[in-house]
Amino acid sequence: MDVVIKTKHLSKKYQTHLALHPTNFTLKKGEICALIGKNGAGKSTLIKLIANHIQPTEGTIELFGRVAKPNQEVRKRIGFLIDTSVFITHFTAKQNLEYFATQYGLIDKQRIQDVLDEVGLGQVSKKVKAYSLGMKQRLGIALALLNAPDLIILDEPINGLDVEGIRDFRNLIVQLNKTYGMTVLISSHILSELQQIATQFVFIEKGHLVESVSREALFKKAKKAISLKVDQTSKAVQIIDNTNSDIDYKVLRDETIMIKSDVLEPSEVNALMWEQGIRVYQIKEELFNLENYFLQEQRGESHD
Numbered sequence: 001m002d003v004v005i006k007t008k009h010l011s012k013k014y015q016t017h018l019a020l021h022p023t024n025f026t027l028k029k030g031e032i033c034a035l036i037g038k039n040g041a042g043k044s045t046l047i048k049l050i051a052n053h054i055q056p057t058e059g060t061i062e063l064f065g066r067v068a069k070p071n072q073e074v075r076k077r078i079g080f081l082i083d084t085s086v087f088i089t090h091f092t093a094k095q096n097l098e099y100f101a102t103q104y105g106l107i108d109k110q111r112i113q114d115v116l117d118e119v120g121l122g123q124v125s126k127k128v129k130a131y132s133l134g135m136k137q138r139l140g141i142a143l144a145l146l147n148a149p150d151l152i153i154l155d156e157p158i159n160g161l162d163v164e165g166i167r168d169f170r171n172l173i174v175q176l177n178k179t180y181g182m183t184v185l186i187s188s189h190i191l192s193e194l195q196q197i198a199t200q201f202v203f204i205e206k207g208h209l210v211e212s213v214s215r216e217a218l219f220k221k222a223k224k225a226i227s228l229k230v231d232q233t234s235k236a237v238q239i240i241d242n243t244n245s246d247i248d249y250k251v252l253r254d255e256t257i258m259i260k261s262d263v264l265e266p267s268e269v270n271a272l273m274w275e276q277g278i279r280v281y282q283i284k285e286e287l288f289n290l291e292n293y294f295l296q297e298q299r300g301e302s303h304d
Contacts, residue, residue, distance in 0.1 A: 002029040003065060004151050004183045005050060010059035012045050019045045021207045022059060027185060027200070029150075032177055034198035035187035036294055042207040043187040047155050050185075051080055064150070079144030079152040084136040089129035093121045093139050096128060100143055115145045119172060134165030141172065152176070154186040158193060166190070170197055195290035203294065218293070225286040226266050228257040231279040239276050258286075 005027040012020040020042045027033050035043045048054045050061060052068070052075065061068045064077060087096050097112045116122040119138040128139065137157060144152050154173075158166050174197055176182045188194055194201070201218055203211040230236045233255045240249055240259065248260040259269065266283050273280050 003027070004029050004031075004063070005185070006062040007046075007049075008060045008062075010046075010049060010061060011057050012049060012054065013057040019207055020049070021209075023209045025202065025209060025212070027151075027183065029183055030177070030181050031200045032173065032184040032186065032198050033200040033202060034194040035185065035202050035204060036191065036194065036290075037187075037204035039189070041204045042209075043204055044155055045207075046204070047153055047185070047187060051078075051153065076147050077150045079147060079149035081137070081140045081144050081152070081154045081157050084140045087128050087136065087139060090127055092127055093124060093142065096139065097142060097146065101146060104146065106146065111146065111148070115142045118142070118145060118176075120168070132165070133160050134162065134168060137161065137165070137169060138172070145176075149182070151183045151185065154184065156188055157186065158188055158190055166193060173197055191291040191294060201290075224261060226259040226261070226264065226269055227282070227284055227286055228259060228269060228273075228280065229255065229282040230257070230273060231281065233257065235276070236273060236278055239272060239278070243272065 003026055005025065007023055007025045009022040009024065010020065011018065011022045023046065025046070035046065037043050045054070049056050050063075063074050066074055068074065088099065091099065093116055094112060097116065098109070101107070101112060113122060116124075119142045121135065121138055121142060124135070128136065131139070140157075141152075141154075144154075158169055161169060170193055173184055173186070177184055186194070186198070199215050201211075201213050201215070202209060228236065233251060236257060237249070237251065240247055240257070244261075244263075247264065250258045252258060266285050270280055270283050
């Protein structure tokens with residue numbers, strides 16, 4: 001599979017603060033890669049370095065197999081979702097794209113109509129000042145698609161969107177990926193959305209790239225979780241410890257016990273509690289949750 005982005009020992013330092021430690025990162029053609037981390041973890045720094053908005057302190061970036069240079073033609077193969085505040089509010093979507101196309105040296109008016117159709121704005125005639133946030137984000141993606149890029153980079157693209165806007169955005173990204181084989185690099189703190197669309201997950205913490213894992217490997221790696229509510233929480237925890245000291249569990253604030261195990265089944269846990277005279281109020285198997293994985297695995301919150 002072709003490599004779209006490859007960084008080697010890429011780092012960024014601001015005076016004494018190392019915003020991004022030496023990072024080796026690879027993005028392959030056709031992937032939807034999710035950058036995951038807290039605010040300030042280094043996600044935006046990595047994206048800005050790739051976009052050439054800031055310069056690295058050390059290391060190199062390869063784009064489509066070539067070491068990237070600031071004014072290289074290869075950068076035209078990348079589209080970025082920009083700050084939507086740059087749009088001219090008293091222009092329509094088409095007028096805005098025509099304006100920016102002129103700035104870029106493009107004269108293909110059919111391309112403008114095509115990308116507007118692609119993002120669902122082809123038949124919208126009202127001015128941008130009347131747009132919802134979701135519509136502005138769609139226009140931002142249309143602008144990013146203007147050069148027919150092979151790679152699109154999106155930094156926190158669904159901030160502030162309502163449920164419908166998030167759904168539409170998710171469907172659009174999947175459509176672009178499936179229809180055109182477009183590679184996508186996306187950061188967002190809404191992990192439930194990334195879980196639904198990403199094929200590759202990259203975790204960044206305090207400027208360090210701590211894990212890069214495929215969707216398939218992540219779901220295999222993640223242990224099954226069983227949530228349990230009982231009438232005697234402390235006694236139930238003792239029973240779990242005595243049964244198998246290798247079982248990971250955590251007691252939540254509402255006294256729910258979260259058990260992570262590849263070997264235990266809910267029926268076995270239920271029977272074990274019943275035998276010890278503990279009343280089970282609720283027991284169920286939890287589906288994989290990216291947010292829980294990030295919080296518990298990356299921050300080490302589970303019990304050993």
